[in-house]
């Protein structure tokens with residue numbers, strides 16, 4: 372999948388120059404010049420990196436940045452602020468309000484390209500995932516709902532997180548300790564037997580509509596796998 376860059380910049384000449392050079396490097400490029408449309412466009416396109424101008428009509432770069440950071444589905448997208456020379460204070464403001472990086476205008480194209488690459492590497496989740504599909508199981512990450520075929524599966528929040536962890540790594544066996552840490556968190560004291568209780572609930576809900584893909588690996592833990600091995604004894 373190609374990486375994409377969203378340019379939020381009202382100077383057309385600069386935006387077109389950036390677009391041309393980014394496309395030459397193989398990026399898909401979106402450009403928005405209006406501040407008040409920027410956040411909607413980011414949500415629609417889910418770019419891998421955002422280049423955000425500081426001074427924009429209608430809504431400033433910093434206001435846009437705050438809005439981006441307040442929305443769970445787009446808040447982890449790296450943002451590089453484009454600031455004009457002499458806005459040193461603004462740079463600091465930009466970084467403290469959540470920008471990942473900044474570039475001072477006028478900048479060289481190779482410098483900007485390098486920054487884009489660096490920020491792509493920094494981002495663990497380039498494109499926010501909207502769903503996970505495993506065989507006939509579909510997890511909608513936006514609506515936080517699980518379906519099996521056409522059937523809606525009602526799950527409690529713990530079962531949902533457990534299933535998400537398993538679905539994100541099909542075939543991988545997780546120990547009860549690892550599941551406890553990632554699903555319940557470090558601070559809460561829970562017995563590892565609790566994992567078994569919730570796995571049982573998860574199985575019960577899921578298996579009303581299809582085969583049991585959750586594997587119990589003796590003395591180890593759990594995995595989701597399309598081999599139909601419910602119990603390995």
Ligand code: CA
Nearest residue numbers: 381424426427
């Ligand atoms: Ca501007």
